[in-house]
Amino acid sequence: MIKRSVNISGHQTSISLETEFWEALKTIAQIKEISVAGLIREIDSINLVTEKKTNLSSRIRIYILTYYLSKVRENANV
Numbered sequence: 001m002i003k004r005s006v007n008i009s010g011h012q013t014s015i016s017l018e019t020e021f022w023e024a025l026k027t028i029a030q031i032k033e034i035s036v037a038g039l040i041r042e043i044d045s046i047n048l049v050t051e052k053k054t055n056l057s058s059r060i061r062i063y064i065l066t067y068y069l070s071k072v073r074e075n076a077n078v
Contacts, residue, residue: 006040008056015040015057024064 003016017025029039043063044056054062 006037008041008044013056015060017057017060021061021064024068025060028064028067 001016001018002022003014004022005012005014007013025039026036029036032039034042040056040060043060046059046063
């Protein structure tokens with residue numbers, strides 16, 4: 001588990017993720033051509049719209065899983 005601090009909307013917050021999730025987050029950010037912090041802000045803003053009450057680390061994991069599942073479905077034409 002790796003803990004990192006990120007600035008979101010002017011305040012520092014800590015995010016704890018397994019190494020594999022940090023690597024996946026970096027990869028997605030590169031594909032989207034944004035910084036990891038920018039992607040985390042994007043994921044955080046999605047939560048504001050949907051009003052889900054889960055912590056940010058969990059939302060990041062769900063985002064990553066959903067991202068890769070959508071890619072698998074695209075490739076499988078599902």
